[in-house]
Amino acid sequence: MARTGFKEQWRWLSWVLMAIVGIAALIVGASADGGPQSDGERMSELASTIRCPQCRGQSIAESNVAIAREIRGDIRNRISAGESDDDIRQVYIDRYGRSIVLNPDSGGFTGLVWIVPVLAAGLATAAIALAFQRWRIEASSIAIAADEDHELVAKLRRERR
Amino acid sequence: MNVAIGDAGVVVAFVASIVASVTLLVALRNDDARLRRTGVQVAWLVVIGAIVGFVALERALITRDFTVKYVFDNGSHRTPPIYNFATAWASLEGSILLWGLVLAGYVGVVLTKFRSRIADPLVTWALVVVLLVTAFFFALMLGPADPFISVELPPGFVDGPGPNPLLQNNVLMAVHPPMLYLGYVGFTIPFAFAIAALITGRVGEGWLVETRRWTLFAWGFLTLGIVLGSWWSYDVLGWGGYWGWDPVENASFLPWLTGTAYLHSVMIQERRGMLRVWNLSLLCATFSLTILGTFITRSGVLESVHAFSESSIGPLFLAFFGVIAAVSIGLIGWRGDRLRAPGRIDSPISREGSFLANNLLFAVFAFVILLGTVFPLIVEAVQDERISVGVPYFERMTMPVGMVMLFLMAVAPVLPWRKASGELLRKRLEWPAWFAVASLVLAVLVGARGLTPLIAFTLAGFAAGAALRQIVLATRRNGWRGLVGRTNGGMIVHLGVIIVAIAFAASNSYLRQTEVTLTTGEAIEFADMSFQYEGIEIQDLAEKRITSALVVVNGEELRPAINQFFSGQSIGTPDTLGGFTRDTQIALIALPEDDDQVVIRITTQPLIAWLWIGGVLMAVGTVFSAFPHRLHRRPTDPVSAAPGAVGSPPHPDADHLKNAGDPADPIEPVPVPSP
Known part of the structure; x- marks a missing residue:
């Protein structure tokens, strides 16, 4: 019994220790790592956000058709020429239209695809929170037994005996 | 001959499913035990018809009976036996037939499992619902998805084209679709019991308990089907990808999500009698999503790598989806009074509370995927503008x-x-x-x-x-x-x-990828590994020519190839150096123009x-x-x-x-x- 008491008492220490080790590891782990390392990898990353104009449902990075290879080469050249990711994407938007990028715009009507799920999640959470609120009120109105209730129970018990 | 047998099977299955459901309904109304027995016997004919149809298709494929249009379009003498067998679900008509077969199989299992309780109105109604769904699928086979159409062989005909090369390039294709179908179609049973519970008004917990294992069974196979499908993508597509948030992949994932939500929230209902409407809705949603998913796969309204077979069948599936949604919503609304449960959950920090949170998350997850998948259609309808919603969106939203x-x-x-x-x-x-x-x-x-x-x-x-x-x-x-x-x-x-x-x-997070051009004998270093190109090898098989590049990776020989099928298409076949900690995959990007030089893509990623x-x-x-x-x-x-x-x-x-x-x-x- 004394041992459990001891254990209980020091449990908080375990959690503190845990937090220290965890935060230290996170700091070490998260400090390094920048963006893509080489031009080639930057190209792959950019290519995966551009749709292949000839194939169905694949990005430039995934596809092997001629046009995809050509665009990959072009992106590589533009990267070495020092153009930014957004500049390069714009080139393809100008050439093929908005649907060439796989990432929908965050503004205008298209922006709804980003906002609506967040709103829906928020509303659903609020609805559940409200339900809990109501349940709590219900519970508190039911749970409190008045003196007369106790008396009633005691009386019934006596009678049953 | 095969056309006649197959057609007979399909017709028998269709007619039997209609007759059986009507008979059972009449028997239910008059409480006529003899009629009910007849209904059950007729229902067994559905099973027999489906088996006959499927066997006829396989027979036609195996004997290379090109007078059957399906074989004419998808069969070939050159296709190896296992892929030839799997050709039965390589194209639309065959996969609908497989769907029908699996569904008929489930009918058989229901008949066996509940044989002593068929008189229970809940079971009878459930059987009727399953039979009506079966009737829809066999009706498709009589109309727009007829696997048994005879053709005149053109003079000088030698051989058919064989199935889609993507489907005969990897053995997983023989396993993945049947698994997926066992899962997809399996959700019909819990759905049928849910509808039966609504119709009979026995919306308590009895029907849940009846269908718990069925749901689990379907869910398990759907899981396996999805995993095998992504394994196939990884082995075939050659860019290290196994999940591309493609419309068809999403279509299989949506019922999985709602099904998973159901498996959790059902426990609250079993224990506390709460969430009746929600659980019924989840089951109906899961089944409707399998139909919607099939619509997306088959109609070609959305661009997808997996859209192997398109046809005019899309609108029919959309209509069926509409009917199911309307019936489900209507019934739930009609039974609203019986579905109210006066229970309450005491604290959000409890098992019930966590199941609720789980359901919220799964619902949001499913909503994000559904919205992202159909959003291009919405934008096109509203603004007449084409946009794409792809991997970056799904990754950012679902993470x-x-x-x-x-x-x-x-x-x-x-x-x-x-x-x-x-x-x-x-x-x-x-x-x-x-x-x-x-x-x-x-x-x-x-x-x-x-x-x-x-x-x-x-x-x-x-x-x-x-x-x-x-x-x-x-x-x-x-x-x-x-x-x-x-x-x-x-x-x-x-x-x-x-x-x-x-x-x-x-x-x-730790994928590394590069594309390099190598000349014979040249070696490069990438991600702490050495890659040396040794030359081209060409191998001719019955159905294809394999052009592979020999690349030595850290002493191991890899042979990424391009397979040219004699039907005309050619597809890449990457080769993978696998391990428990890291996979390195090499894909040959294009057929080498001269023997000395190849373009390869190297992808290396951990823990695949x-x-x-x-x-x-x-x-x-x-x-x-x-x-x-x-x-x-x-x-x-x-x-x-x-x-x-x-x-x-x-x-x-x-x-x-x-x-x-x-x-x-x-x-x-x-x-x-x-x-």
Whole structure:
């Protein structure tokens, strides 16, 4: 019994220790790592956000058709020429239209695809929170037994005996 | 000949499903036992018809009977036997036939399993619903998706083109579709029972208990089907990808999500009699989503790599989807009064509360995917503008949901029913939390960097700790029985999910890829490995020519190839150097123009193998959770309310005593003593 008491008492220490080790590891782990390392990898990353104009449902990075290879080469050249990711994407938007990028715009009507799920999640959470609120009120109105209730129970018990 | 046999099978199955459902309905109305027996006998004809149809198609394929249009379009003398067999589901008509066969198989199982209780209106109605769904599919085979059409062979005809090369390039294609169909179609049974419960008004917990295993079965196969499908993508597509958030992949994932939500929330209903409308809606949604998914796959309204077969069948599926949605919503609305359950959940920090949170997350997840998948259509309709919603969107939107899910998987299993105190949580979460920290430290030590993946690994460790805690406590108490039963088997499924999540995070975060041109004898270094190109090899098989480049990777020979099928198409076949810690995949980008030079793409990413291991573990866990934890409780015994006692959840206090303990106590509910 004394041992459990001891254990209980020091449990908080375990959690503190845990937090220290965890935060230290996170700091070490998260400090390094920048963006893509080489031009080639930057190209792959950019290519995966551009749709292949000839194939169905694949990005430039995934596809092997001629046009995809050509665009990959072009992106590589533009990267070495020092153009930014957004500049390069714009080139393809100008050439093929908005649907060439796989990432929908965050503004205008298209922006709804980003906002609506967040709103829906928020509303659903609020609805559940409200339900809990109501349940709590219900519970508190039911749970409190008045003196007369106790008396009633005691009386019934006596009678049953 | 094959056309005649096949047509006969399809017609018999169609007519029998209509006749059987009408007969059963009349029998139900007049309570006519003899008529009911006739109905059951006719229903068996559906099974026989479907088998005859499928055998006829296989026979036509195997004997290369090109007078059958399906074989004419998809068969070839050159196709190797296994792919030839799998050609039966390589194209639209055949896959609808496979759907019909699987559905008929389920009809047979229902007939066998419930043979002594067919007189129960709930069972009769469920059977009628399944038969009507079957009738829809066989009607398709009589109309727009007829697998048995005869053709005149053109003069000088020698051989057909064979199935789509993508489908005959990997053996997984023979396994993945049947698994997926067993899962997809399997959701018809719980759906049918849900509809039957609504129609008969027996919306208590009885029907849930009847269909629990069916749902689990369907869910397990759907899981396996999805995992095998992504394995196939990984082996065939050659850019290191296994999940592309493609419309067709999403279509298979949507019912999986709602099905998973259902498997969790159903436990609240069994125990507390709550969430009746929600659970019915989830089941109806799951089934409707399988139909909607088929519409997306088959109609070609959305661009997809997997849209192997398009046809005019799309609108019919859309209409069927509409009918199902309308019937479900209508019935739920009609039975609204009976579905109200007066229960309440005491605290958000409880098992019930966590199941609610789980359902919220799964619903949001499914909503994001559905919205992202159909959004291009919406924008086109509203603004007449074409946009794409692709991988970057899905990854950014689902990542936070996935993280919260992992967190929930850590906390929920240790929560007791009704209410948990802070003290209890601190005690029970201590070891899982240490597990989390340990996995974070381990990840940092092996060189993992970056905040997002590290948080994922930590949460995964946390969740794994909680699942292992449950399994350890349960096996210590009950021996091997601690591994079976819904809760314990469920924890094994959780472990599988966690492994998949870790593999997903690691392979996505630490993928390295490059595209290089190599001349014979040239070697390069990439990601601490050496790659040397040794030359081209050409091999001619019956159905294809394989042009492969020999690349030596750290002393191992890899042969990425391009297969040119004689039907004209050519597709890449990457080669992978696999391992438990890292996969390195090489793809030949294009046919070499001269023998001296090739363009290859090298993709290397960690932990890929664990995606499949985790997937298999999920399937194993599903099997374990289908076994009863205790033998003495019949699965059909009432769990929280007597089947007839509609709208009367157990007295809240009845739960008190048996739930006070650790969740590692046998969770399989003990029958509530009737007051």
